[in-house]
Every structure is written in structure tokens, then in C-alpha cells.
Amino acid sequence: MTSNKQNRTVLFYAPIGNLTKGFKNGGAEAGCRKTMEVLRKEGYNVILLEKPTRISDSKLDGFKFIFTLANVYFRTIGLLRAHREGVFHVAGFYLNQVYFEWLLIQTARLMSVKSIYEIRNGGMIEAYKQGGSFYKWFMKGILTGASTVLCQGYEYVLFLKSEFGKSGVYYPNYIMDNFVQSNSDDRSDDAVIRIVYFGRVVPDKNVEFIIAVCKQLAIRNKDFTMAIIGGYEQQYYDFLQQQILSNGLDSERFVFHGRREFSEIVPHLRKSHFFIFPSKEKREGHSNSLTEAMGCGVVPIVSTAGFNESIAGSSDFVVNEFNADLYAEKVLRIWDTGNWKSRSDEVHRRVVQNYTESVVKTSLLGAYADLLGRSAKNELTLSR
Structure with missing residues (x-):
């Protein structure tokens, strides 16, 4: 029987700023840190898989980046095996990251681990519409393959419904x-x-x-x-x-x-x-x-x-x-x-x-509770 501790484990693939020091450490990192803080406050055991960042266009940096991605992937496989009853949360940035993110989501799916794909930043809809059939296939595989999709923008919720018939969960940035x-x-x-x-x-x-x-x-x-x-x-x-x-x-x-x-x-x-x-x-x-x-x-x-x-x-x-x-x-x-x-x-x-923690966290925690079978999903709507 699975322990409650395993049941509350989150494998979190995201940038939080450890690998990007200085002024380049921006909103994406801040948002991911807030998500970790909320989950930990609620008693989740969050295991961070830091998203690597390519700093320059040099060949050496490119090799380092690929090597780091490979290390992250093999570590992910090990953690997915150890925490099959937990949740695999991927902070997604699509574009040139789409192929690796597809691999992460599909690996979790093959291993029967529930997954969340969080669409961060803007431009996802434009990237999908302007991308070729190859790119769209991978993007669709992510969005339909993930157990739940969190949407930073309400526009993404509407897009998911119209394009794939899938319900997204509105999860905007917020202040503590x-x-x-x-x-x-x-x-x-x-x-x-x-x-x-x-x-x-x-x-x-x-x-x-x-x-x-x-x-x-x-x-x-x-x-x-x-x-x-x-x-x-x-x-x-x-x-x-x-x-x-x-x-x-x-x-x-x-x-x-x-x-x-x-x-x-x-x-x-x-x-x-x-x-x-x-x-x-x-x-x-x-x-x-x-x-x-x-x-x-x-x-x-x-x-x-x-x-x-x-x-x-x-x-x-x-x-x-x-x-x-x-x-x-x-x-x-x-x-x-x-x-x-x-x-x-x-x-x-x-x-x-x-856009405060107490309002927005209901959406995040509701998505987790729904995946882990403890309650119905609580979706946030935008007040006018």
C-alpha cells in the first residue's frame, strides 16, 4: 500500500534561479519559486529538478547544455520510479524546449505517473499556430498527454478548449x-x-x-x-x-x-x-x-x-x-x-x-487534490 508521504510527493521540473544569477533571473523563476512555496506550505514534499539554461551560443555551452539535459532526464526516470503515486509537475516553455518537455510528459505517461504541464510565459498560441506540422504534433502530445494543464493566461484556457476540447486550469501569477x-x-x-x-x-x-x-x-x-x-x-x-x-x-x-x-x-x-x-x-x-x-x-x-x-x-x-x-x-x-x-x-x-496567494492557490491545490483523488478540482475564474 502506498504511503501518504509518497502520495504527497511532487517532482518539480522548473527554473527557480539557481542556474541563472543576476539580472537574468526574472519572472519565470519568481513564479516557480512561489509555486514551490505554496506546495511546501501545504505539506507536499517537493523534489526540484532544476531546468537547465543555455547561457551562450558557443559549442562548448551547447555540449554542456545537452549533457545537463541528459542528466536531468535520467534522474527524472529514477524519481518517477520511486514516486509513482506522486505528481510530476513540468513548468513548460515550449518553443525549442518542446521536444524535451514532450519526452518528460510521455515518460511520465508510460510509467503511469500523473503529470501537470504548466504553460508559462506568453506566446504559446502564436507558437502553435505558426509552427509546422512537426512542431504541432509534439505540442499537441504535451497538452493532451498531461493529466492536467495549468494556464498562466486565461487566453490559454479558452484556446485549449477550442483547439483540443480539453479543460485547462487558470493559474495566473500572484502576490503572496x-x-x-x-x-x-x-x-x-x-x-x-x-x-x-x-x-x-x-x-x-x-x-x-x-x-x-x-x-x-x-x-x-x-x-x-x-x-x-x-x-x-x-x-x-x-x-x-x-x-x-x-x-x-x-x-x-x-x-x-x-x-x-x-x-x-x-x-x-x-x-x-x-x-x-x-x-x-x-x-x-x-x-x-x-x-x-x-x-x-x-x-x-x-x-x-x-x-x-x-x-x-x-x-x-x-x-x-x-x-x-x-x-x-x-x-x-x-x-x-x-x-x-x-x-x-x-x-x-x-x-x-x-491575484493573491489565497485566491490563486485554490486553483493549484484543487488541481493536485483532483489528481490525487482527494476532492474535486477547484477552478479559478477571473473577476471583472
């Missing part, structure tokens, strides 16, 4: 309960518009575009400050400084804080008014930064990348094109009409209702 506070800090009387960006300071996040938005505010004689928080490479930092000067902006309005622990970022968020997030990253998913900013009552002005629009919850916060003037207009339409406080309360409330 100990982070949640009331939105009592009233910043609406401030004369200065306080703008913040935090996250990876890299070209794909389009940080230089935020400087162009600030220029439009300066043209309109608006007083503002801009805080940029996150790790960066010196070359990109120098480029951003050059953009500030070439746009004729006062460099003292811009403060680069570098990489900071989240506990150090929170005080900046709680005194900021707008989080400008014009990401153009092709695989933008559910941005942790966006959720965390909204959770502090910071009003977002975002691009349509990833799941930004469904997270923000209102077209008033979304700009469909990379036009700095349109971003500035969104900011001023809220600021000049005196609606900032009500919109701040709105986005804070949206996070509390949809």
Missing part, C-alpha cells in the same frame, strides 16, 4: 498574502507625478520608450519624477542616460536604483502614481511587476504584450501602439481629471480579488 495591505496611502494630493518602472532593465522591456513618454509630459509642462529599478548591463544604462540627455530632459528627474530586493522596492511603489510598462517582449506572459505594482495601488499604463490587457482589466490602461504621445495622454487623462485615487483603488481591488 503577506504582501497585501490596504490602499490607504493617499498620493492624489501630490503635485508631482511619480512614475516607476521595475523589473529587468533590458531592451525587450522597452525602457527607453518610457523616457520618450516622459518627454511628452515635459512638453506639456508637467512636473514628474521617474524611478527605474532593476538590474541592467552598463551598455544599456549608458544608452538610457544618453536618451535622457538627447531628449533635453533634466537627468535629476530620473533615478536608477539598480537591482533591489522586493522589500526595498515596496516603499517606492507605495508612493508612486503610475507604472509605465511598454513591453515589446515576444514572450511576455503574466508580469509579476505589473501585478505587484497594481497591488500597491500604482495605476498601470501598459502595452498589449503578453497578458497585460486581461491583468489590467480596463482599456483605459492599455495602449495599442508604441506612441509616446498616446501613453502620455493616458496618464494625463487620469491625472488631470482628478480620477487617480479611484483608479488606484480599482487596480488594487482587482489584485486582491484575482
